Amino acid sequence: MLKKIKARDLQLGMHLHGLCGSWMEHPFWRSKFTLTETEDIRRICDSGITEVWIDVAKGLDIPNKAKEDPEPSATQVLTNAEIAPGIETLKPASMSEELQRAAMICAKAKKAVVSMFREVRMGKAISAEDAGELVEEISSSVIRNPGALISLARLKTVDDYTYMHSVAVCTLMVSLARQLDLDETSVREAGMAGLMHDLGKALMPMEVLNKPGKLTDDEFRIIKSHPIEGHRLLVEGKTASDIVLDVCLHHHEKIDGSGYPARLSSDEISLFAKMGAVCDVYDAITSNRPYKAGWDPAESIRKMTEWSKGHFDEHVFQAFIKSIGIYPVGSLVRLASGRLAVVVEQSEKSLLAPRVKAFFSTKSQIHIVPELIDLSRPSTTEKIVSREDAAKWGITNLDELWAT
Template sequence: MLYNPEESVKISIDDLSVGMFVTGIENNKRVNLSNAGRVSSQAGIERLVSNDIKYVYVDQNLSMKGCVIKPLSEDEGVEPAPATEQTEITKRKPRRYSRASQQKQAKKLIKEAKTLAQRLLNVTFNSQPLDVEEIDQWADELIEVALVDSDALHCVSALRSKDSYLLEHSVNVACLLVTFGKHLKMDSETLKSLAIGGIIHDVGKVKVDDEVLHKPGRLTPEEFEHMKLHQVYAQEIIHGVRGLSPVSRDVCLMHHEKLDGTGYPNGLTEDQLPTVGRMSSIVDIYDALTADRCYKAGMSSAEAFKILLSLTPNHLDRELVYKFINCIGMYPIGSLVELSDGRVGIVWTSNQSDPLKPVIKCFYSNKYQRYTEVTYLDLKGSSHKIVKAVSPKSLKVDSAPFYDE
């Protein structure tokens, strides 16, 4: 679905209604026109309101028939500039804490996703048919959260659990695919299909022997051939799934295919692999590399990016890998970094104008080997800089509690 931002009109959030096609949102005089989609529920509008969104941009042509759009006059929606530096600081503080409600919603969504994924796996294991309607509403909510503040989503999904890898991996792949799709300016229906495809992409593994699936080490050639059968099982499982879009099917069935035709289950070649199939391969590998497993610790994003690039151009699409790295950022939201003064913190908020200078939530000092006062440091206005990414395995303390607001 294509839209032209120049044809959009600015309206008050109070006049936004279900069915309108939103091409941008305005928060603290910053306009984001990169995320477009139709408002699918009143809950989505309430979420925008709760995040202090006062104005949105809508496209009349792409909105549903019957939507009454009331453009603001030239005098409306104009706020006076801050009078003093103190005023600016006062206005900026709530922005940091206003994300608490968004992060709470992100936690709720991810918890629901894990429950949903477990139920889908159980249904499949018992040879019962899948019904996409169960995850339809969840996918809609995921898109709405990502539309407002994907930073909150990534901070929550950055937390890992070794004991439920299959569920964690499915949820993370869904979230990453939505983020990647947004970056590529895909429409909301495609984003929804990416989310659904991500949740079910490893459904065939319920048919793999547990000893092979959970083996703490390298698989033998025979075991690897058995593991590869999970994609054959997936083909059989989703064949009768009602309401599954072609995009969701491609995500599920193509994430182990390679451009040179050496992938599985069908050995598809470059000219047979659509964009979403190529995207799913990149995202699946990235999340697997950065995840903690019972037999290995997850690597940093920087290390994972190097491996992704080494797999181009034979296995992965080089252009898409670069776009994925640009989308996630060298220091992804939720990742750990060390600063030039020895402090360690979580990448909390991105700076769109300067991706290498995000906001860091500092909580520990590697230099002094102790916790520090929790502070939010905006590197854009600081003399400090990031010196390296930190893998969770190398940190001597548990960072999990600091992912909460």
């Protein structure tokens, strides 16, 4: 049985079922656990959260004195079904509006994944359902504007990569699932699978995981064990769905059977594992890694197209391109006028005509006053003629240009 109580009435031994309020205000990466430390109660109260849900079937009940508290709404007793949230109606947001929220989500999500990995290294069991609020927040952002969080999650440092990669793949999986027109339950399962797919890397030696040079054969064998280790951790946690378990174990399989750990091929690989393979590779090659700088988003799509026949499922890969664009946000392109522009948002009308910000003249070799151009408008005479390499033009602030 679930009870809503005042945060001030929390005691050690109670089992938290939920923290009332926005996930962004929560001091923990999860909201369902048994209170064993006084510090956790203090953190809840200091965060400004005034009410919480406790599960008296899994922990202590509220003391008799608090039960008799005459203050209205001191406690509220409901069943699980009665507090099940309905599907929130979310309105589309502009890129600039959603970027602000996405930045906060990225920051909180990184802390959540860092905490998750730390608990794994300490030998604690991980419950997949505990990350449900994080996945919900990410999914909501994708509904409002899919490009914002996808693009921000790509901007990770070398030190952040292992953690933010999980957040990025979660976001890409949610967007891809929506493009494939999957039902809401499947969309969230896909997101959870993306978030948990690399959990096994928490058990990899840090000197191997963050090695700046090429891995030796023995080191590569160690890294290739992370899907099996992650799968084992999730099985031990006893809350991961079959979809989450499958993606964790098989996101490195390839259509031609050359992947790992089971060398599955074609129809032996599930839809969700095929989705995981595409999203995992895209984020990996567009991100700065210990051993290489990330590729331009548009160049990455071109490279993946070359690999697609042996590596990816064609239907899934085409849906992925539609979900992020042929020229994803952050891509550097040359316009017909000779100006360089960075892609700032996708267009619903055409994959070839996104919204861009022109900022550099190749003819004069100088920066110009930035101009926003919607290439999908009938009155626009501009069009994209090629992808460009930022290093070739000495451009180092590309990400600042599209994100502001």
